[in-house]
Amino acid sequence: MTHNAGKYHIWLHLLGAALIGCAFLNATTAKAAESPTAGEAGMAVYKALLPKAEAGDAEVQTTLGLMRLRGDVVERDLKVARVWLGKAALQNHTPAQYYLGQLLLLDVFNAKQSDLNKQLTEGMGWLRRASRDQHNPSQLLYSQTVLESQLESPFGHSKIEAQQHLDSCAEVHLPCTQYALKRLDQGKEEVYCPNNEFCEQKKRLLYTLANAGDANARYRLSKFEGEDRMFWVRRAARLNHPQASHELAELVLKNEVPLQPEDPAVLALLNTAAQQGLQESMHLLGSLLYEGTRFPVNKPLGLQWLNLAAQRGHKPSIELLAQLQEPADNIPAIDKVESAQPTESTP
Known part of the structure; x- marks a missing residue:
């Protein structure tokens, strides 16, 4: 050649x-x-x-x-x-x-x-x-x-033989599993995956990663048709996955699901997601702490979280700060907010 x-x-x-x-x-x-x-x-x-x-x-x-x-x-x-x-x-x-x-x-x-x-x-x-x-x-x-x-x-x-080598390796070697999944993803994770052969291939790889303690794999499995959504959301949240933590906290606050003994407390869930930069969690955590209706009031900390979300362009936080007559410009900028120090178990 x-x-x-x-x-x-x-x-x-x-x-x-x-x-x-x-x-x-x-x-x-x-x-x-x-x-x-x-x-x-x-x-x-x-x-x-x-x-x-x-x-x-x-x-x-x-x-x-x-x-x-x-x-x-x-x-x-x-x-x-x-x-x-x-x-x-x-x-x-x-x-x-x-x-x-x-x-x-x-x-x-x-x-x-x-x-x-x-x-x-x-x-x-x-x-x-x-x-x-x-x-x-x-x-x-x-x-x-x-x-x-x-x-x-x-x-x-x-390339057919190479794919066969990869498929065999993906069953037992996590770097192969991750690479095989990356090829199937082609740079984009699914929002929802129905029952078909393509999704089944992904699920097999995600199961391997999830059982090895991969939080993102656990969360992704919650988006697959036929899977127990809450089972995977809880398992991902227990590993501090930001989106899973936020989703679980929201469902608990809406009284749609109860917390299980091994789940983190609601404020801990929101704090975990907010500390990792999830703006929706910053907003929700800031609102709850400022209002003090579901949890002990802490207006200074609540305003800090709302301000941080607003500085990142989160429109609901910007609007809420305006309603509270606490514009973002009047609150010192911060890169990271202290922990909410949650003590409650269930709302």
């Missing part, structure tokens, strides 16, 4: 954004060079491991390769790193295949144009081999690299 220089540039630029292990190439100065004593100790460790590596121990070969790659305990030498990682990769050591694939794809060896295609193809091959062995970081990187490429079949790799 032949690609022009422009396509190479696009490919490598994309790859640089996708690679998740490339931080080892960004260090500026090796620690060994900063400290002669540390450098000598690191080299002693390196030399002590050499016999095992030369005897064919893939784990040790990978360790030496990474030591040469990082340059933190011995002098960085990418060519030597490539040799050790290559030896381990040939023994089907998946971490070695993972790092070697990245090393080749990043083109740190300044390959000639005539050799670049061969090098990149080899790098992709190692990533695919590790991915096929269910090495989760390789599955993520391989799928990212192939699926995000602007080429239809980047270096002969199938």
Whole structure:
């Protein structure tokens, strides 16, 4: 397969954004060079491991390769790193295949144009081999690299196969789950999702994240047809999700649902959302504290919350402040308001 220089540039630029292990190439100065004593100790460790590596121990070969790659305990030498990682990769050591694939794809060896295609193809091959062995970081990187490429079949790799690797990884590896969901979202979360296959795919991913304690995944599940809305809103609010906290507080104040023992108190729910910048919560919290009908009155704190919302352009707060004859300009600007210090359990 032949690609022009422009396509190479696009490919490598994309790859640089996708690679998740490339931080080892960004260090500026090796620690060994900063400290002669540390450098000598690191080299002693390196030399002590050499016999095992030369005897064919893939784990040790990978360790030496990474030591040469990082340059933190011995002098960085990418060519030597490539040799050790290559030896381990040939023994089907998946971490070695993972790092070697990245090393080749990043083109740190300044390959000639005539050799670049061969090098990149080899790098992709190692990533695919590790991915096929269910090495989760390789599955993520391989799928990212192939699926995000602007080429239809980047270096002969199938996007259908890459998606299969991602789907398999998404069931057990949260970074894969998050990436798979991001691809389905395409930059926009649903407001409401009906029962269809597309939404079912999202739900499966969200279930995985929700069970791992992801507050936003829990809240999003409340928007899916067939789901118990309040179950997910409560679970998200207990993890301080701002929208879920606000929704639960509103429903309680309207006497539509009662608080459960493990739910935060109403003022705590509103305070949580307001502190995270939710203007509707700032307004509601400020109004309740100023009026003092449902909770103990605290006009200064109430005005602070109303003013903060008004300064951010919240029209109901601006209008309410005008009615109260407490214009926003007369109240000192603040970036963050103190906690309401709620003590009540249910209104």
